Amino acid sequence: MTPHQRPLLARLNWYWIFQLAGWGAVAVFNLMLYSQVVNRQGVAAVCWWCSFSGLLLSHLWHGQIKRRGWASPKPLWRRLLAGLLVLGLVQALSVAASIALLQKQAITGLAWLPISMMFWGGILGAWTVCYLSALALRRANRFEAEALRLEVQAKDTELRALQAQVNPHFFFNSMNSVRALIYQDQHAAAQMIDQLASMMRYALQSGQADTVPLADELEAVQAYLAIEKIRFEERMRVSLELEAGLERVRIPPMALQTLVENAVKYGVESNPDGSEIRIRVGRRDGMVDIEIGNAGAILPLANSTKVGLVNTRKRLALALGGAARLDLSEHAGWVRATLTLPEAA
Known part of the structure; x- marks a missing residue:
C-alpha cells in the first residue's frame, strides 16, 4: 500500500497536531487568566511567547527522549525528572525574559523562580506523561498487529499442512484403483x-x-x-x-x-x-x-x-x-x- 493509498487519518502528522493544539490551549488559558490586563503593553505577546517557547522546548525534549532511549518499555524516570527540572528552569527564565523585554517590566529578586519552575515543570511533566503514554499505546498496537500477523501466518501454515495431508491420501487411493483396473x-x-x-x-x-x-x-x-x-x-x-x-x-x-x-x-x-x-x-x-x-x-x-x-x-x-x-x-x-x-x- 503506497502512502497515497493509506487512509487520511493514517497520513496525518498527529504529533504536530497535538503539539499545536496543546500549546495553543496553554496560550488561550493564559490569555483568559490575564484577560483583565490583556490590553496592557506586551501581555498578549508574553502569553503567546510562553506557548511558543514551551512548544520549542517540548520538541527538543522529544528529540532527546528518542535519542537517549528514555521512552523504553521501562522509562528512566530519574533522568526524566532531572530533565524536567532543567526544562522548568529554562522555561521560567524564558518567560521572565519575555516579560522584561515585551512588557518593559523589571524583575527583581528570585522569589518568583521556584513557583514559575514548578508551574512550567508541571506542564512539561504532563506533556511528557502524555507523550510516553502515546508511545506506549503505539508500541502495544504494533505488538498486537505483529501478534495477529504471526497468528494468521501460523493459521495459514497449519491449513497448508492439513491440505498436504489430504491430497497425497486421495491420490494414493486413486492410484491403487488404477492399478487394480489395469489388469x-x-x-x-x-x-x-x-x-x-x-x-x-x-x-x-x-x-x-x-x-x-x-x-x-x-x-x-x-x-x-x-x-x-x-x-x-x-x-x-x-x-x-x-x-x-x-x-x-x-x-x-x-x-x-x-x-x-x-x-x-x-x-x-x-x-x-x-x-x-x-x-x-x-x-x-x-x-x-x-x-x-x-x-x-x-x-x-x-x-x-x-x-x-x-x-x-x-x-x-x-x-x-x-x-x-x-x-x-x-x-x-x-x-x-x-x-x-x-x-x-
Missing part, C-alpha cells in the same frame, strides 16, 4: 487416468486457497466419482441435489471430496451389493448443509475415517471459523456426514 480393463484404466489428471490439476490450483466455490468442489467430486464409477460400475449409484443459489458458497478445497471418498470406501467398496452415494446441499436455519450419505454403519475401529474427519474439522475451523462444523451420524442403516457452514462464507 481388468485397459481402456477403462486410461479413462480413469484422464479423470485423475483432471483431479490433480484441480488439487494443484486450489491448494493455494483457503476456500473455493462449492461449484468447483462439486466438479472435482464428480470427476472423482467418475473414476470410481469405472471401477465399481453398477455397485455404485450417485444422486446429487443442489438447492439453487448455493453454487458460490465457500468451502475448504478437497473437504467435500474427502467425505465422499469415505462414503465410497465404507459404503460401496466394503459392501458386496454396493451403495448409493447421496449428496444433498440445502439451506437450514440460515446455514448451508452439505450432506453425504451412504448405506452402512459407523465402524468404531476405522482409524483412517477418524483422521479424515479430524483433518476436515480442523480445516473448517481454520478457514471458516467456529460457525462451521462437521457431524457424523448413523440412522436406519445409513451413515451421514454433514458439513454445516455459513452461506456468506
Whole structure:
C-alpha cells in the first residue's frame, strides 16, 4: 500500500497536531487568566511567547527522549525528572525574559523562580506523561498487529499442512484403483487416468486457497466419482441435489471430496451389493448443509475415517471459523456426514 493509498487519518502528522493544539490551549488559558490586563503593553505577546517557547522546548525534549532511549518499555524516570527540572528552569527564565523585554517590566529578586519552575515543570511533566503514554499505546498496537500477523501466518501454515495431508491420501487411493483396473480393463484404466489428471490439476490450483466455490468442489467430486464409477460400475449409484443459489458458497478445497471418498470406501467398496452415494446441499436455519450419505454403519475401529474427519474439522475451523462444523451420524442403516457452514462464507 503506497502512502497515497493509506487512509487520511493514517497520513496525518498527529504529533504536530497535538503539539499545536496543546500549546495553543496553554496560550488561550493564559490569555483568559490575564484577560483583565490583556490590553496592557506586551501581555498578549508574553502569553503567546510562553506557548511558543514551551512548544520549542517540548520538541527538543522529544528529540532527546528518542535519542537517549528514555521512552523504553521501562522509562528512566530519574533522568526524566532531572530533565524536567532543567526544562522548568529554562522555561521560567524564558518567560521572565519575555516579560522584561515585551512588557518593559523589571524583575527583581528570585522569589518568583521556584513557583514559575514548578508551574512550567508541571506542564512539561504532563506533556511528557502524555507523550510516553502515546508511545506506549503505539508500541502495544504494533505488538498486537505483529501478534495477529504471526497468528494468521501460523493459521495459514497449519491449513497448508492439513491440505498436504489430504491430497497425497486421495491420490494414493486413486492410484491403487488404477492399478487394480489395469489388469481388468485397459481402456477403462486410461479413462480413469484422464479423470485423475483432471483431479490433480484441480488439487494443484486450489491448494493455494483457503476456500473455493462449492461449484468447483462439486466438479472435482464428480470427476472423482467418475473414476470410481469405472471401477465399481453398477455397485455404485450417485444422486446429487443442489438447492439453487448455493453454487458460490465457500468451502475448504478437497473437504467435500474427502467425505465422499469415505462414503465410497465404507459404503460401496466394503459392501458386496454396493451403495448409493447421496449428496444433498440445502439451506437450514440460515446455514448451508452439505450432506453425504451412504448405506452402512459407523465402524468404531476405522482409524483412517477418524483422521479424515479430524483433518476436515480442523480445516473448517481454520478457514471458516467456529460457525462451521462437521457431524457424523448413523440412522436406519445409513451413515451421514454433514458439513454445516455459513452461506456468506
